[in-house]
Amino acid sequence: MGPAGAETPPADPSAWLLNQLHQPDPPSAGPEPNLAEGLAALREDRDNKPPPGQSRSRALYQAQGLAAVGRAVTTTTPFRERLVWFWTNHFTVSLRHGRCAALAGSFVQDAIRPHITGRFQDMVLAVMRHPAMLLYLDNAQSVGPDSEGGMRSHRGLNENLARECMELHTLSPASDYTQADVTAFARILTGWSIEVKNDPMGFVFRPRIHEPGEQTLMGRTFPDGEAGGVEALKFLANHPATHRFLATRLVCHFAADTPPPGAIRHIEGILRDTKGDLGAAAAGLVSLNDTWAPGTKLRTPLDLVVASFRALDAPADPPPPYLGILSGLGMPLWTAPAPNGWSDIAADWSGPEAMMRRVDWAYAVSARIGERDPMTIAEASLGPLMRQETHEAMARAGSRREALTLLFTSPEFQRR
Amino acid sequence: MHTVSRRAALLGLTSVVTLGKVSLALASAPTDRRFVVVILRGALDGMSAVVPYGDPGLAALRPELVPPQPGQGNGLLDLGGTFGLHPAMTHAHAMYQANELLVVHAVAGNYRVRSHFEAQDYLESGADHRMTSGWLNRAVTAMPAEAPGQLDASSNAIAIGPSVPLLLRGQHAVANWAPHGFAEPQQALYQQILTLNQGDPVTGPAIAAGMRDRGFGAQVMGGDTMDGPKGGARFAFPALASAAGTMLRASDGPRIAALELGGWDTHTAQNNRLVQPLTQLDIGLEALRTAMGDAWGKTVVLVMTEFGRTARMNGTNGTDHGTATVAFVAGGAVAGGRVIANWPGLAQGQLFENRDLAPTTDLRSVAMGILGPHLGLGQSALTAVFPGGARAQLLHGLVRTA
Numbered sequence: 001m002g003p004a005g006a007e008t009p010p011a012d013p014s015a016w017l018l019n020q021l022h023q024p025d026p027p028s029a030g031p032e033p034n035l036a037e038g039l040a041a042l043r044e045d046r047d048n049k050p051p052p053g054q055s056r057s058r059a060l061y062q063a064q065g066l067a068a069v070g071r072a073v074t075t076t077t078p079f080r081e082r083l084v085w086f087w088t089n090h091f092t093v094s095l096r097h098g099r100c101a102a103l104a105g106s107f108v109q110d111a112i113r114p115h116i117t118g119r120f121q122d123m124v125l126a127v128m129r130h131p132a133m134l135l136y137l138d139n140a141q142s143v144g145p146d147s148e149g150g151m152r153s154h155r156g157l158n159e160n161l162a163r164e165c166m167e168l169h170t171l172s173p174a175s176d177y178t179q180a181d182v183t184a185f186a187r188i189l190t191g192w193s194i195e196v197k198n199d200p201m202g203f204v205f206r207p208r209i210h211e212p213g214e215q216t217l218m219g220r221t222f223p224d225g226e227a228g229g230v231e232a233l234k235f236l237a238n239h240p241a242t243h244r245f246l247a248t249r250l251v252c253h254f255a256a257d258t259p260p261p262g263a264i265r266h267i268e269g270i271l272r273d274t275k276g277d278l279g280a281a282a283a284g285l286v287s288l289n290d291t292w293a294p295g296t297k298l299r300t301p302l303d304l305v306v307a308s309f310r311a312l313d314a315p316a317d318p319p320p321p322y323l324g325i326l327s328g329l330g331m332p333l334w335t336a337p338a339p340n341g342w343s344d345i346a347a348d349w350s351g352p353e354a355m356m357r358r359v360d361w362a363y364a365v366s367a368r369i370g371e372r373d374p375m376t377i378a379e380a381s382l383g384p385l386m387r388q389e390t391h392e393a394m395a396r397a398g399s400r401r402e403a404l405t406l407l408f409t410s411p412e413f414q415r416r
Numbered sequence: 417m418h419t420v421s422r423r424a425a426l427l428g429l430t431s432v433v434t435l436g437k438v439s440l441a442l443a444s445a446p447t448d449r450r451f452v453v454v455i456l457r458g459a460l461d462g463m464s465a466v467v468p469y470g471d472p473g474l475a476a477l478r479p480e481l482v483p484p485q486p487g488q489g490n491g492l493l494d495l496g497g498t499f500g501l502h503p504a505m506t507h508a509h510a511m512y513q514a515n516e517l518l519v520v521h522a523v524a525g526n527y528r529v530r531s532h533f534e535a536q537d538y539l540e541s542g543a544d545h546r547m548t549s550g551w552l553n554r555a556v557t558a559m560p561a562e563a564p565g566q567l568d569a570s571s572n573a574i575a576i577g578p579s580v581p582l583l584l585r586g587q588h589a590v591a592n593w594a595p596h597g598f599a600e601p602q603q604a605l606y607q608q609i610l611t612l613n614q615g616d617p618v619t620g621p622a623i624a625a626g627m628r629d630r631g632f633g634a635q636v637m638g639g640d641t642m643d644g645p646k647g648g649a650r651f652a653f654p655a656l657a658s659a660a661g662t663m664l665r666a667s668d669g670p671r672i673a674a675l676e677l678g679g680w681d682t683h684t685a686q687n688n689r690l691v692q693p694l695t696q697l698d699i700g701l702e703a704l705r706t707a708m709g710d711a712w713g714k715t716v717v718l719v720m721t722e723f724g725r726t727a728r729m730n731g732t733n734g735t736d737h738g739t740a741t742v743a744f745v746a747g748g749a750v751a752g753g754r755v756i757a758n759w760p761g762l763a764q765g766q767l768f769e770n771r772d773l774a775p776t777t778d779l780r781s782v783a784m785g786i787l788g789p790h791l792g793l794g795q796s797a798l799t800a801v802f803p804g805g806a807r808a809q810l811l812h813g814l815v816r817t818a
Contacts, residue, residue, distance in 0.1 A: 138683045141732045156731025160683040163737065167531050179530065179769060298618060337678060338458070340533045347548075350618045351580045352626030359609055359623065363601040393612055402605055409609045411616035 001078035002307030002416070003381055017286045020079040021117050021279050028071045033064045033105030039131065039201040041102040046196075057102035061095065062323060064105030065333045069302075069322035073309040083116040083282055084108065085302070086253055087123065091169055092341035093132040095334055103132035104334040117279030120246065120271070121237035124169065128161075128233055129203040131194040137161035137339065144190040144211025157211075162186035164339045166236065175241030181218050187211040188222055188232050205229075243271040246281070249344075254285045256296045257345040263288050294385055295415035298346035301329035303416060304358060308365055308408055311381035320365075329357055362408035366401045374403035385412050447559060449714045449749065449790055450664050452673045452704065453552055453583060456697070456721035457536060458680035462741030463727065463773060464690055465505070466519050466755070470498035473762030478729040481686055495519065499755045504694040507702035511746055515753035516705075518745040518814060520782050522760050524723060524775035526808075530737035532681070535722035540583040542780060542802045549586025551801050555787050556588045556672055558797035584674050589625070653677050657700035661707025664715070675700075680721060684732040701746055713748035716790050716815060720779060727762060727773050738772035743782055749790060751816050778808040785811035 003009065010016035041056040050056070075081045088108050093100050100107075111130040115123035127133050134140040139161035143150045150156060162185040167173055191210030195201050205226040214221050215228065220235060222228040236242060247267035251259035270284040271277070299307060305325055326333050330349075336342050343349065369377075374394055378386055390410040397403035407413055464481060468474055469492055475482055483503055484491035492500025493509040499519065501509050511517035527538045538544060542551025580590050606627060613619045653675070660673045677700070679693035697719070705712050724741030740760070746752070760766055760774035768774040780802045787793045787801065788810055802808065 138732060138734075141684060143731050145731065150731070157736075158683050158730050158732040158734065159736045163530070167533075173529055173531050173534055179771070182530075338532060338681075346618050347585065350622045352622045352624075352629055355619060355622035356626035356630060359606070359626075360601070363605070389612060393608055397608075402601075402608075405601065405605060406608060406612060409612070411613050411619045414619055 001072060001075070001082055001303075002310045004074070004076075004310045004313060009383060014286055017079045018283055020077040021282055023077055023080070025080060025113065026076050028067055029074065031063060031067060033060075033067075033109045035103070035106040035110055035131070035202060038102040038106045039196055042099060042196055043201070045102070055101070057099070061101040061104065061334070065323050066319050068105065068108065069306065069326070069333065070319050072306045078310075079282070080116065083278075084113050086250070087112045087116055087278075089336070089341040090249060091123075091127045091133065092336045092339050093130075093136040093334070094336045094339070095332075096337065097136045099135050100132050100334070103130070103135070106130070107132040115278065117282065118277075120242075120276035120278055121234045123278070124165075124233050124237045125230065127169070128165065128189075128192065128229075131196075131202060133161070134192060134194050134203070137164055139189055140193045142186060142190050143209040144187060146213075147190065147209050147211055149206070149209035150211075155209075157183070157186050157190065159183060159186035162189055165233075168340050170236040170242040170245070171239055172241060172245035174245065175239070177218060184215045184217045185232060188215045188217065188228050191226065192229055238276055240272065243268050243276070246271060250281060250285060251288075253297075253344050255288065257347075295412055297344075297416050298349055299414055299416050300342060300344075300349055301326060301331040301358070302333075302342075304408075304414065305329070307381070307413070307416070308362070311377050311407075312365070312368055320368075325361065325365075329361060330354055358414070359405075359409050363401075363405045366404035366408060369400045369404045372400070374400050374407060377404065378407045381407075382412055386410075387412055447671050447791060450671050450673075450708070450711055450716070450747075451786065451791060452660065452664070452675065452715065452717040452747075454697070454700075454717065454719040455536075455540070455581065455583065455674065455676045456680050456693075456719065457532075457676055457678045458721075459532060459535075459723050459725055459737060460680045460721040460741055461682060461686065461690070461725040461735050461738075462521065462523075462721075463724070464686065465502050465694060466495065466521055466742045467492055467500050467502065468498060468521070468759065468762070469500050471759070471762045473766075477727045477762060478735075480733055481729050481735070495755050498759075499757070502690070502694050504691050505698040507698045508744070508746070511701070511705070512753055516746060516748055516750055518750050518752040519755040519757075520743045520745065520777055520811075521755060521757035522740045522773055522775060523743045523777045523779050523782060524740045525779045526804075527723070528739060530723060530739070532722060532737070537582065539720065539722045539779070540581060542783070544804050550581065550583035551783065552583045552672065552674060553586030553588050553590065554801045555791065555793060555797075557586070558793055558800055560792050581674055581676060584672075589621075653696040653700040654703040657704040658707045661704045665708045665711045682725070682734050683730065683736060684734040686729075686734040689734075705746075715747040716749050716786050717744075717746040718783065718786060719744035719746070720782075724773055726771055727767050728771070739768045740773040740775035743779060745782065745786065745814055749816055751813055756811070777811070780808040781811040782814065784808065785814040789817050790815045 038060060041060050045055045045057050072081050072085065091112065093104055093107050095101050095104065107130050111126040111133070112123065115126060131140070137160045138158045142158040142161070143153065143155040145156040159182055163182045166177055166182060166185060171177060191206045193204055193206050193209070195204045207225070210225065213224055217232055222232045244264070247264045248259055250267055251263045255263055266288065267281055267284050270280050274280045305322065309320060323333055331342060378391070378394060387410070390406065390412065393406050394403040397406055463474070467482060469482065469485060486492045486494035486500050490503050493503060493505065494500050495512060499521065501512070508517055525535070525539055526544055527535050537546040540550045541547040542554070584590050610623050610627065613623050656675060660675060663669045664671070664673055677693060677697060682689045701717065704717065708715060720743050721741055723737065723739055725735035725738040727738065730736050756777070758776040760776050762773070766774060784798050784802065787798060793801065798810070
């Protein structure tokens with residue numbers, strides 16, 4: 001995340017990081033999203049049909065999105081916050097599906113945040129029951145063809161969520177599941193739906209549209225009913241292929257675009273031995289930390305914006321236009337193009353035009369420097385990582401703003 | 417404008433434009449012929465874009481998803497008695513009638529697992545695994561030099577949009593241009609930033625190329641259009657296609673372009689959800705043709721997607737991930753006005769895994785059928801472009817050779 005302006009660097013970075021795993025999240029300065037509010041907004045918009053851009057859902061997204069980025073900028077537990085963003089991206093829901101605008105904030109707050117140091121299977125269950133995911137990947141509409149509702153309405157399966165859960169959230173294609181497994185899992189998940197008309201709103205299991213009977217998934221039999229889905233999700237969450245995939249994703253995010261196999265095996269072993277304890281996996285990443293060279297990962301636009309505002313120690317009121325900035329840099333908040341989320345690797349973010357936008361934005365944001373000393377900001381944010389050339393160029397710059405622009409566009413600041 | 421003209425002097429030849437779900441990448445190459453690839457990300461339902469209405473098995477598989485027959489109100493646009501274009505694709509139909517559009521049906525790559533993300537990687541890699549370079553980049557690298565001195569063979573490829581798709585990444589340098597909205601610093605500060613980054617293997621080349629490409633983009637597009645269409649998300653793809661056409665038309669401009677268009681993953685309410693992306697594609701192809709002017713006669717456009725969708729409608733009036741689909745080959749250099757299909761049929765037992773339209777043509781055969789005669793790649797070059805594609809036979813007769 002980058003250090004916040006006033007922070008002094010911790011004397012023992014490993015202990016500082018590990019300690020965060022046992023702390024509660026500091027309270028958000030903005031409104032805490034909640035599911036009931038999001039669902040009420042969806043219902044209100046459906047009833048009132050406001051013109052595009054003026055919906056209650058859109059207003060909620062803007063307020064909650066601004067608060068979410070602001071929270072990353074001001075948090076005193078940045079490691080926890082990075083884990084929140086990592087897992088949010090792992091289980092992507094996107095505003096490319098219109099009805100997710102009202103629910104994305106609650107998705108992070110209710111399905112992701114409580115579980116970042118908990119068990120992976122609990123996070124999976126919370127995600128798969130959250131209305132944002134059930135809408136985004138269409139499961140709310142999927143109907144068992146032989147269920148009472150299916151036979152009456154001639155509706156049927158939609159395998160979107162089942163496939164992406166196996167491919168992107170748990171096993172990954174490396175585990176060689178088949179089309180028959182995807183279809184079986186889609187049948188298992190029928191009935192996992194949402195209630196948005198009547199109170200209580202939210203997740204609901206609908207036996208009327210659930211495909212009756214036992215199902216066989218990857219050689220295992222799962223019972224009929226909601227319990228079958230819960231058991232299947234726990235099975236997928238604790239599968240060895242899932243542990244390997246999660247370890248690969250974590251090491252790629254925290255260590256290097258090409259994750260070292262030894263590091264993957266280490267994290268995979270922790271996940272296996274702890275039955276998917278994500279706090280233990282996060283601590284394992286810290287223990288690898290000593291072997292990591294700094295600056296191996298190019299910052300994504302989100303990383304860069306958060307790190308820049310942390311370095312600037314920007315006043316929270318009025319908040320900077322984070323959402324417009326992220327869109328301009330090609331990474332609109334909670335709006336990934338596809339269910340695999342945003343890329344983690346430099347090659348996907350370092351196109352020439354993308355880099356030019358970073359340069360132009362750095363110049364724009366550097367106008368906020370006011371009377372502060374750019375060199376103090378540089379020393380606080382980079383410390384010993386600052387290169388001599390950058391220091392010299394900043395010292396020669398014609399204005400504070402230009403000096404700060406040079407800091408924010410330097411290769412060492414573009415990395416983490 | 418002063419800044420723009422100074423940067424125009426830095427002239428480079430490769431850029432990328434991205435607006436919302438669409439983007440464009442361009443590459444220069446030592447040829448007078450133009451080649452454009454349009455990637456449809458999300459898996460286009462080929463049997464909705466080009467409907468096999470003459471197949472008696474169709475209606476039973478997807479009763480709600482078949483438009484009215486040709487000649488009826490909002491009906492299919494007939495392609496010769498068996499197939500019909502989706503009613504939204506009127507410009508494409510006109511191209512077909514002018515023999516400038518070829519349809520290849522029941523086509524697929526060599527990938528069968530139905531994951532968007534792996535399939536797109538393989539589609540762009542041109543191989544059975546993800547590579548760090550794309551087949552279009554390797555094709556540019558392998559192209560024979562033609563008219564030496566007319567074009568600088570060492571000049572870069574150009575991509576329009578903030579990112580370069582895997583299809584165009586690789587050894588041949590690719591630059592990048594896009595409409596953008598941030599205020600720009602003075603040229604001197606850019607130079608200092610460039611100097612500070614020049615030793616960095618990632619940010620250094622990207623910033624150098626970005627400065628040069630903005631110069632080229634500004635010169636060809638005119639300074640006023642640098643910000644791109646405002647509030648035009650609905651028609652972002654046609655705007656980018658038009659920008660691509662303008663750059664490709666320039667005698668000193670790029671020869672190779674790649675565009676992307678999303679919105680095809682129609683798991684629900686497919687009839688409604690397909691109209692907008694198909695309309696964008698249709699108007700975009702027409703915008704490209706118009707912007708290219710005379711150069712259209714030397715152009716081939718390949719429109720491809722990662723896989724098709726289930727032959728049967730799913731339970732939510734949509735389709736799930738499938739296998740074979742359709743590819744379009746358009747342009748003034750195309751031997752068009754035909755549907756090429758070794759049609760596998762839709763009856764019981766003819767579907768792939770009792771589920772999808774069965775693949776009968778390898779997509780790499782189509783790409784080879786363009787790269788060979790149109791861009792002059794020989795067999796050994798084609799093998800380098802498509803490693804592991806030896807089983808795919810070059811499809812003859814797609815392109816009119818001069």
